[in-house]
Amino acid sequence: DDDVQIRQKAAEIDPREAAEFDRELRALMQESLESRKSDLRARPTLNMMIPMNVFDGSRDPRAADGESGEETVDEDGGNLGGNKVRVKVLVKRGNKQQTRQMFIPGDCSLVQSTRQKEAEELEE
Amino acid sequence: DEGSYEHGGKGDFIEHACRYCGVANPACVVRCNMPSCRKWFCNSRGNTSGSHIVNHLVRAKHKEVCLHKDSPLGETILECYNCGCRNVFLLGFISAKTESVVVLLCREPCLSNNALKDMNWDLSQWCPLIDDRCFLQWLVKIPSEQEQLRARQISAQQINRVEELWKMNPDATLEDLEKPGVDDEPQPVVLKYEDAYQYQNVFAPLVKLEADYDKMMKESQSKDNLTIRWDIGLNKKRIAYFVFPKEDNELRLVPGDELRLRYSGDAAHPAWQSVGHVIKLTAQEEVALELRANQGVPVDLNHGFSVDFVWKSTSFDRMQGAMKTFAVDETSVSGYIYHHLLGHEVESQIVRNALPRRFGAPGLPELNASQVFAVKSVLQKPISLIQGPPGTGKTVTSAAIVYHMAKQGQGQVLVCAPSNVAVDQLSEKISSTGLKVVRLCAKSREAVSSPVEHLTLHYQVRHLDTSEKSELHKLQLLKDEQGELSSSDEKKYKSLKRATEREILQSADVICCTCVGAGDPRLSNFRFRQVLIDESTQSTEPECLIPLVLGVKQVVLVGDHCQLGPVIMCKKAARAGLAQSLFERLVLLGLKPIRLQVQYRMHPSLSEFPSNSFYEGTLQNGVTINERQSTGIDFPWPVPNRPMFFYVQMGQEEISASGTSYLNRTEAANVEKIVTTFLRSGVVPSQIGVITPYEGQRAYIVNYMSRNGALRQQLYKEIEVASVDSFQGREKDYIILSCVRSNEHQGIGFLNDPRRLNVALTRARYGIVILGNPKVLSKQPLWNSLLTHYKEHECLVEGPLNNLKQSMVQFQKPKKIYS
Ligand SMILES: [Zn+2]
Ligand SMILES: [Zn+2]
Ligand SMILES: [Zn+2]
Incomplete structure (x- = not known):
């Protein structure tokens, strides 16, 4: 029952x-x-510089995980559909910057310009 | 991962389970970051239109959240990457132009900072954190259908009720909603009571309700990240200046409030905290806090301080104490007064005291006929009520009564009022008759400057000039210099001070203090046969009782039940009748108030409507049109000899602060134009008062005028913009009233209270301008007759200020009154 x-x-x-x-x-x-x-x-004064280590090898959004100084959580257990885009979320802990990876739906306006860029770069 | 929400719907054992539905998946929950709250909620909508976390934030007016440590971003307080703003209602994500990097950024001011564009950030696609009443689903996941089905099915109504419950008891659970008693209404007040025990049984729970509410409200007002400016007062005490941002709370700080200032410590500084009293509030909403102890204050630091409200139960304890004394101590009040207060039938009594030959008093203006009548009848009766409509000289009348009472040789007279401002005014008037007056202030207000400083007990103690006091003065000087005394000196100092205080109090003819102040331990051995309470219609019954239970045989209650009553914060207590004053109940019991009938404030055109609507047309004018003519002031009054008009406004109302307040931009813009016209014509800012019933509109007008005013900013800053309530008891030469409400489908809220309208209409001496929407206001009978009055006198106008035209706007039929 x-x-x-x-x-x-x-x-x-x-x-x-x-x-x-x-x-x-x-x-x-x-x-x-x-x-x-x-x-x-x-x-407030502007305090928005992107730390240099974020640039390291991260042009390719499909770059390998595990770069130094980053913590990554691969959500969805690797079940990464084609409609998701990986982004780095930059946060401050005290005065230290940290990045975390996240997956954002590809249709989210936030990542559209990034997607466009990628497409352009691929074409080149 | 399964295990984390295996407990199913209840979630009783998991700290991070949604407090509404029990879902405990770390990816789906966030913690409310309000220090007094810290509850977890999930991002599912359940049976409501918003997700649980959004529901909570909106209902509780909390604005910060923290993600779970096992969520993709880890334990993170969501905040603006640039400025650290944590208000989730302002936050959204932006991405870098060339990188797949995103950050949270606040909408104001950071997103509007164009310099960011040059820094590789794409500002065009700001993506709000809360969208469609839900947190971004890719940041805080929505629980699966399975999870949602196993969760508790909470309704919107239950959510509202449990949020109400949390305001009183943050640890309450949903199960508590089912317990009996939580929602029970308290026993309401009645007209007559069997005895003082029944009286206590009714009022004690109401006072308790109000006390609990007050405590909850005040203690939830902690603020972090304050910036402090340090100073030293004349008494060598440390003063901390800081801005105490008031957001959506209903409370405002007042001098005398106690706050605790904290610093959590860092590598170079130990953690520190100290309690202090608010001694001043500047026009810029800066608070001056005088610290109790000078030791260890981290004066080399300015940032990162926190402040909490220290709630004190003193006033409520004194009300409870007075009710108890009233019940158990037969000598607390005379038998006649005891029975009369409880509503028992008693043979009327006459006080046999020789009447004076003339009823005025030295140092006071001549009394008019109704004032003389009031003084004369009051002196012959054990209980009397004096009703003083606006501007009728009730302070002068009260002072004359006190003068004659003091001359009767019945002992010292106790004079009270609920507010410090009223007590100060009355002390000054009574003192000008030549009587020896001592103004007793709460210890916490001794550092607050007062217009009657020289009458205060603490001032008199310091300045008493006799040789035997030199020991006390020596110790006082030492204490001032060093900040503290050795324990033996402190003991000596305290006993000398007590003795001196007692001596000064005993030699006074009249002691003045607030109603709550009458419960001060320094008066505990004093007895007062004659008590006068001014503004008694603004105090609750238990508050009024405090000065009475010191042995009263003759009591005079002064007030006006046609103006605003006491402010009760707890709706439940107000509904049960705590907002009804003793004055009003005595009127209902058949005691007829003596009315003062000649008003000396308003231009006769301005007093006409209030007199007819609130005082049965009995108000006479003690000032003539000539005395209230604003000569040399070029202002476009539509009818030259009638300095009043109703300015028709059709602008929309908007909801403002915390959903309980409103603002109206069109009215605000026109208020600025009217103010500017007054200023240009030679009126000075201190002559003008802007009244609006809504805090939302008040804040908006202040801001609007200082940003958009056509003249110097400073001029607008000096103009008082306040609620109707805070103008009670005061006057201005010119009043501008902004009504705000303009929604045809809703009520007019605050303005519906005739007593509030009476107060608003009777503050001006020379002229009044009312801005409002006649279509909406005319639905209410009293407003309908006000509008008709203005229309009949050709004072209902519209159009630009320099070209006002009679308005032909149609009124609505007023709804029937039921009262
Ligand atoms: Zn909360
Ligand atoms: Zn939930
Ligand atoms: Zn910001």
């Missing part, structure tokens, strides 16, 4: 509830934005 049939419940979303949630979410976004815009204190 462990064999339970679960009927897929159609998610019932109360439209009023959803509208109210949407309103609160938008308010939070807008308020966050306003609070930053109205912040007349000093604007």
Whole structure:
């Protein structure tokens, strides 16, 4: 009797509830934005250099894993479909920069310019 | 990996399980990074329109998250790569132009920094972290269908309820929702009580509810990463200056609040913390915190400090204490007052005191007829209510009453009000009659500057000039210089100080303090037969009780129940009736307030509507049109002798701060134009007040004027823009009222309260401009009659300020009133 049939419940979303949630979410976004815009204190200086080691041999997005100084997690157990693009996510830990690899769907606008570049480079 | 969510729906044993549904797959969950929260939530939508984590962040107004250590990115707090901003509602990814490298960047200000383009970053494809009410699925995965089916099926309604519960008790679980009692409404207040025990049984839980709410609100206001500027005060104490950013909280700091400043330590500095009192708030929202101890303060550091609110239960403890005293101590109040307060039928009593020949007092302006009547009747009755409509001189009347009471030889008179500002004003007036007044301040407010400094107990202790006090002064000087005393000296200092305080208090004719201040231990051995409470309609019943239970035989409550009442933060307590003042209940019990009837504030055109709508037309004008003519001020009033108009606005309202506030850009822009016109015509900034019921609009107007004002920025900064509530008890020459609400399908919220409208309309002395949408406002009966009043006087106008035209806008039929 462990064999339970679960009927897929159609998610019932109360439209009023959803509208109210949407309103609160938008308010939070807008308020966050306003609070930053109205912040007349000093604007942060740019601190966005890409560390040199990221460039090392990474032109080819299919470059081998395990470069020095990087931690990689191969998510999806190597089940890397053609529709995913590998990117390096740059984060700061204190003042140290670190990169981690991630896979982003190929149709994500974020990687489109990179894809274009690759295509151009391949053609060359 | 399977094991991590094998426990199925409950997730009781796994710390990182979604607190809503129990899903515990590390790739699917994130932790809320709010220090008081730190709960985990998953990225599935379940039965709601947003994912669980987004639901939580929105409902709890939390804004930072951290990824799980076993997620692809490892344990990472999501923050802007450039500036470190952690507000997830502002974050999104950008990629490098030539590399497959991405970083998180905040939308404001970093994304709008064009210099980034030159640095190989592609800003055109900023990809928000939260999209379609869900975190980016490739960053925080959505649990599989299988996982979701085995998870707890939580509804949106349950989410809302558990979030409410967490505000009071962060460790509550969903099971707690089913427990009885959590959602129970407390017993409401009634008109009459059997005895003081029943009274205590009703009010004690309400005070507790409000105290718990206040504690929760204040303690959730920790701030990190503060930058400190150090200074030293005149008393040699360290002062830390910093900006305390207030975001979507309802609370604002006030002088006297206690904060704890912390530094977590680094290689060169040990961890440090110290408690201090807020002594000042600058116009730039900078806080001045006077630290209690000078030792070990890391004054060589300026960055990386944190601050927490130190909640104190003092005021609530004193209310509970007063109710207890009222119940158990027969001498706490006279028998007559005891029964009257509880609503029992009592034979009316007359106080047999010789009446003075004239009812005015030295140093005060002559009293008018209704003021004389008030003084005279109050002196003959054990309990009386005085209603003082705006500008009717209730402070002068109160001071005259106190003067005569003090002259009756019944002992010292206790004078209280809920707010420090009101106590200061009244102390000054009473002192000008020649009576010896001592203003008792809370210890935490001794460093806060006061307009009646010379009357305060702490000032008098320091400046008492007799030879036997020289020992105390010596020790005081030593303490000031060194910051502290040896323990034997400290002991001596304390006992000398106590003795001196007692001596000064005993020699006073009148002691003035806040209602809560009347519970100060320094007054515990004092008895007061005669008590006057000003602004009593702004205090709760238990607050009002604190000054009464010190032996009262004759009490005067001054206030105006047609203006705003006490502020209760906890909705449950407010619903149960904690927001009703003792003054109001006594009115309901049939005690008729004595009304002061001549107003000396408003231009007669401005007092007409409030008098008719709130005071049955009884308000008379003590000022003439000539006395309120703004000569030399060239302002486009549509009717020359009527310095008022309703300026028709059709701009849209928008939701602002935290979803509970609103703003209206068109109105804000027009407020700036009106302010500029006033300033150009020679009005100075301190004469102008801008009132708006919404914090969202307040912040927006301040910002808008300082950025877009046509004149010098400084002029606009000096103009007070505040809520209706914070203008209560005060006046300005010119008032601009921005109503904000403009949505035909929703109510008008705050403005629906007639008492708030009364306060808003009665602050101006010379002129008033109201900006609002008549189509929306006219649905409410009171606003409808206000609009009709303006229209009948040809003061309902539209168009550009330099070419105002009568507006033909149609009003809506008002909804029926039920009250
Ligand atoms: Zn949280
Ligand atoms: Zn969940
Ligand atoms: Zn940033």
